[in-house]
Amino acid sequence: MPTGPLDLDLLRRLPKVSLHDHLDGSVRPATLIELASQCNYDGLPTTDADELGTWFFRGADRGSLALYLEGFTHTIALLQDAEALERVAYEYAEDLAADGVVYSEVRFAPLFHTREGLGLDGVLAAVLRGLKRGKEDFRIESRVIVCALRSESAEISSRLADLTTSWLDRGVAGFDLAGEEAGHPPKDHLDAFHTIKRANGSITIHAGEGFGPESIWQALQYCGAHRIGHGTRLMEDMAIWEGKVIRLGRLARFVLDHRVPLEMCLSSNVHTGAVPDLTSHPFPHFLREGFRVTINTDNRLMSGTTMTQEYLLAHQEYGLSLSELERLAVNGINAAFHDYWERRRILHERIVPGYVAAREELAELGMEAGPSLSHGDKEA
Ligand SMILES: [Zn+2]
DSSP: OOOOOOOHHHHHHSOEEEEEEEGGGSOOHHHHHHHHHHTTOOOSSOSOHHHHHHHHHHHHOSSOHHHHGGGHHHHHHHOOSHHHHHHHHHHHHHHHHHTTEEEEEEEEOGGGGOTTSOOHHHHHHHHHHHHHHHHHHHOOEEEEEEEEETTSOHHHHHHHHHHHHHTTTTTEEEEEEESOOTTOOGGGGHHHHHHHHHTTOOEEEEESSSSOHHHHHHHHHTTOOSEEEEOGGGGGGEEEETTEEEEEOHHHHHHHHTTOOEEEOHHHHHHHTSSSSGGGOSHHHHHHTTOOEEEOOBOTTTTTOOHHHHHHHHHHHHOOOHHHHHHHHHHHHHHSSSOHHHHHHHIIIIIHHHHHHHHHHHHHTTOOOOOOOOHHHHHO
């Protein structure tokens, strides 16, 4: 049977799980233009949505996390009232559902949205209202991850941890630490992580993106992270020879053995300079060595991408088969900060049937899909 490239339409329809997407990095350009006009904000360089999308992308694709983050000045400035936040959360759900995403966790730093008087609780309530309406209209389950910031004080992180725990059973899935890694170790925010752990909450930490394995090690062994955002530079703890992994360091083995999920983001890692190009990205090694790796967009606006686009990159760049794409979705739902039985329901009602249908579609075209995952593999 010939193996042909999977087309964009099929990739879009495949059920996907998105665990790492920043709300303020994924606003529609057209919405930003409307919000700017409503509040007389004159900071945007154009009122043409296509041009604005390209402008954000060009600003982000400069190989530096600090430069990448510049675009957020504008999105954050325009997301300062409950109405705007509810709107972008609703549109987030609409866009992801149209992209084939069946479960998503969206993250943002509530602190950034309080400049004009909205309180932290008001910020969360507005976003959750938008996601709830999105769920009703587009059949996508979405939950929120609260981001604290490495560059802010430990006291502020603790306040955000308290905020997170008070919303844990009301749509908030977990707690994250984001921002520039170098010079801002996660262990500076230990009290916040302890607050989350004492409340039986879930933790993910951006690590191994702008800094090496030390950052991942601290996130796991000091701060108790359940997942790692990016984890790209864990490759520095493994030896690769002629395209094959020949040795894993102890940290890499820990991540593999303990099934620590890695929220990998291909395009974004190239744009921020975490890797020089897609060819050098360790993602296919992690996947094929059995790590619990997932694929994500990070910032759809800044990186000019979608989940379908990231699936296409993985398929074209690393030759991922349909079964390997299914593995990413299964890893994603198994890694989700959500109730076990809900995850099982989404897996069996949404994900598995989607890949069965895709396999049948490929068979009709005489194309090989790769071996199907066994039942045990799906629950692993
Ligand atoms: Zn991120």
